[in-house]
Amino acid sequence: MATRTDTLTLEVVELIGTVVARYHEEYDRAAAEHSLTGAQARVLGLLSLEPLPMRKIAVRLKCEPSNVTGIIDRLEARGLVERRPDPADRRVKLAAATDQGRRTARELRDALDFAREPLAGLSDDERTVLRDLLRRMLGEEAP
Amino acid sequence: MATRTDTLTLEVVELIGTVVARYHEEYDRAAAEHSLTGAQARVLGLLSLEPLPMRKIAVRLKCEPSNVTGIIDRLEARGLVERRPDPADRRVKLAAATDQGRRTARELRDALDFAREPLAGLSDDERTVLRDLLRRMLGEEAP
DNA sequence: ACCGATTTACTTGACATCATGAAATATTCA
DNA sequence: TGAATATTTCATGATGTCAAGTAAATCGGT
Numbered sequence A, B: 001m002a003t004r005t006d007t008l009t010l011e012v013v014e015l016i017g018t019v020v021a022r023y024h025e026e027y028d029r030a031a032a033e034h035s036l037t038g039a040q041a042r043v044l045g046l047l048s049l050e051p052l053p054m055r056k057i058a059v060r061l062k063c064e065p066s067n068v069t070g071i072i073d074r075l076e077a078r079g080l081v082e083r084r085p086d087p088a089d090r091r092v093k094l095a096a097a098t099d100q101g102r103r104t105a106r107e108l109r110d111a112l113d114f115a116r117e118p119l120a121g122l123s124d125d126e127r128t129v130l131r132d133l134l135r136r137m138l139g140e141e142a143p
Numbered sequence C: 001a002c003c004g005a006t007t008t009a010c011t012t013g014a015c016a017t018c019a020t021g022a023a024a025t026a027t028t029c030a
Numbered sequence D: 001t002g003a004a005t006a007t008t009t010c011a012t013g014a015t016g017t018c019a020a021g022t023a024a025a026t027c028g029g030t
Helices: A005-031 A038-047 A054-061 A063-076 A099-111 A125-137 B005-032 B038-049 B054-061 B065-077 B099-111 B126-135
Strands: A081-088 A089-099 B079-085 B090-097
Touching: A005 A038, A005 A099, A038 A054, A038 A081, A038 A089, A038 A099, A038 B038, A054 A089, A054 B126, A063 B090, A063 B099, A081 B065, A089 A099, A099 B079, A125 B005, A125 B126, B005 B099, B038 B054, B038 B065, B038 B079, B038 B090, B038 B099, B054 B065, B054 B090, B065 B079, B090 B099
Parallel strands: none
Antiparallel strands: A081 A089, B079 B090
């Protein structure tokens, strides 16, 4: 059993903590290079794929819709995002990335070598093993 | 090579993103059960191991010392932490967990089964492989 | 060994962002 | 018509930065 006092489990837990910390450092650093906060970068990344209603953004971010209003306000003030009416439902406002927003999102993705660079040290076989172990750890099955 | 368009690498990157999200959910949920924020829980965890000067807390949190003042203020107001003078340097204030703070920190650790429970699905050998792959990914060598 | 200048540790204040919750408005749906 | 939904606004609190201020330690020149 994996108990709390199991040394091996504790080592893995600590490593995962390090991964989480490293992930955020890289993410925030990349965002800051474009004068964006982590939350703004995350929303811009979502919207660069497809326009989304405010409410769905809140669901993705697991936060209150009233919070999304402010984040979109700030992105809109910088010309990275725009609000559009939803033709199908006049209550809904769709947030959509502008051309400049998509450009910034692409640069952000390119700068985010958190996983790309350290993973380069692993062989294909090793990456496959890592992928499968992470999947099982997360309780996902092979798609 | 691990390029950005490498499917396997992208899968691993996405899984790591999921791990990060899951980690935060669990952490914040466990903290909220004790009416603590994530930042407060993190600092309390640090101080439950050893008292630390304010400045070192800021280094661990990678934030400004002025920010730590407020976090310790709130923990101190709840009796979980206390400030002590450092006998060796009167400029320094040591933040130390109180008995109640240590108790809360222990309960927090026990509630944090993020890694314990999902890792239970892996065998010892698999956990060892996972540990070694994560270490190499993070650029650490065996201690 | 002394003393002034610099550095270090912490706090305070002003401000921006992120987060929640309650109330207001507009629109849709039963 | 009345209930439910989508968004915004407002009040509030936690977190974060930066600049300025206070207290204490350290350094360098005499």
